[in-house]
Amino acid sequence: MIRAIVTDIEGTTSSLSFVKDVLFPYARKHLGVYVRQHANAPEVRQALGDVAEHCCARMNDEQCIAQLEQWIDEDRKITPLKFLQGLIWADGYRSGELVGDLYEDAANRLQQWRSDGMALYVFSSGSVLAQKLLFGHTRYGDINSLFSGYFDTSTGPKQEAGSYRSIACAIGFDPHEILFLSDIAAELDAARQAGMATYQLLREGTAPCEGHPHARDFSVITF
Numbered sequence: 001m002i003r004a005i006v007t008d009i010e011g012t013t014s015s016l017s018f019v020k021d022v023l024f025p026y027a028r029k030h031l032g033v034y035v036r037q038h039a040n041a042p043e044v045r046q047a048l049g050d051v052a053e054h055c056c057a058r059m060n061d062e063q064c065i066a067q068l069e070q071w072i073d074e075d076r077k078i079t080p081l082k083f084l085q086g087l088i089w090a091d092g093y094r095s096g097e098l099v100g101d102l103y104e105d106a107a108n109r110l111q112q113w114r115s116d117g118m119a120l121y122v123f124s125s126g127s128v129l130a131q132k133l134l135f136g137h138t139r140y141g142d143i144n145s146l147f148s149g150y151f152d153t154s155t156g157p158k159q160e161a162g163s164y165r166s167i168a169c170a171i172g173f174d175p176h177e178i179l180f181l182s183d184i185a186a187e188l189d190a191a192r193q194a195g196m197a198t199y200q201l202l203r204e205g206t207a208p209c210e211g212h213p214h215a216r217d218f219s220v221i222t223f
C-alpha cells in the first residue's frame with residue numbers, strides 16, 4: 001500500500017518552461033552581482049570553495065562566477081550552483097518578480113492526498129531552499145505545509161538508486177510504500193531499482209518512456 005509520495009518539480013508539479021525560461025535566466029542575470037556583493041558571506045564562500053573543489057582547481061571569485069555561468073548554460077545539476085541559485089531566487093520571490101509555477105491539477109491533488117493522510121515529500125535538483133521558495137510563492141499561496149520533507153542533490157544524484165534508498169531510510173517508509181513522480185525516465189528507473197512505485201508525468205513535450213505507468217496530469221494518477 002502506498003503511504004508516501006515523493007515528487008519531482010520541473011516537468012512534474014511545475015512546467016519545464018518556468019525553470020528553463022524564467023528561473024535559470026533570472027539566476028544567470030544576477031549571479032555575478034550577487035556573488036560579488038555577498039563574497040564575504042560564509043555560505044557564499046563555502047559554495048565558491050565547493051566550485052573549486054568540484055573542478056579540482058585553485059580558482060578566484062571571477063573564475064568561479066564564469067564556471068557557474070557556464071554550468072547554468074549547460075543545465076548542470078551541481079550542488080554549489082543549485083545552492084547559489086536558491087539564494088539568488090530568494091530576492092526574486094521576495095520582490096514579487098518571481099511567482100512559483102504550479103499546475104492546478106498538482107495543487108488540487110497534493111491537497112487531497114494530504115487530507116487523505118498521505119505523507120508528501122519533494123526530491124528536486126533545486127536546493128531545499130529553492131523548493132521551499134517555489135512552493136511558498138505560488139498563485140495558490142504558500143503550500144509548504146502540505147510537505148513533510150524536502151530532498152536535493154545533497155542526498156545524491158536523481159539518477160542513482162542509492163539516493164532513493166537514502167530518502168526511504170530518512171522518511172521511515174519501506175521503498176514499496178513510496179510512490180515517486182517524475183517526467184524523467186532515468187530518475188524513474190533509479191527509484192524503481194530502489195523498490196519504489198513510479199509514475200511518469202507527461203507534461204507538454206514529454207515523451208512517454210517504457211516500463212512506467214504514465215499520466216498526463218496528477219488528476220488521473222491511481223494506485
Ligand SMILES: CSCCC(=O)C(=O)COP(=O)(O)O
Pocket residue numbers: 008009010011019023077082085123124125126127130131134158
Ligand atoms: C526548485 S525549482 C528549481 C529546479 C531546478 O533548479 C532544477 O534544476 C530542476 O530540477 P528537477 O529535479 O526538479 O527536475
Ligand SMILES: [Mg+2]
Pocket residue numbers: 008009010011012182183184
Ligand atoms: Mg523533472
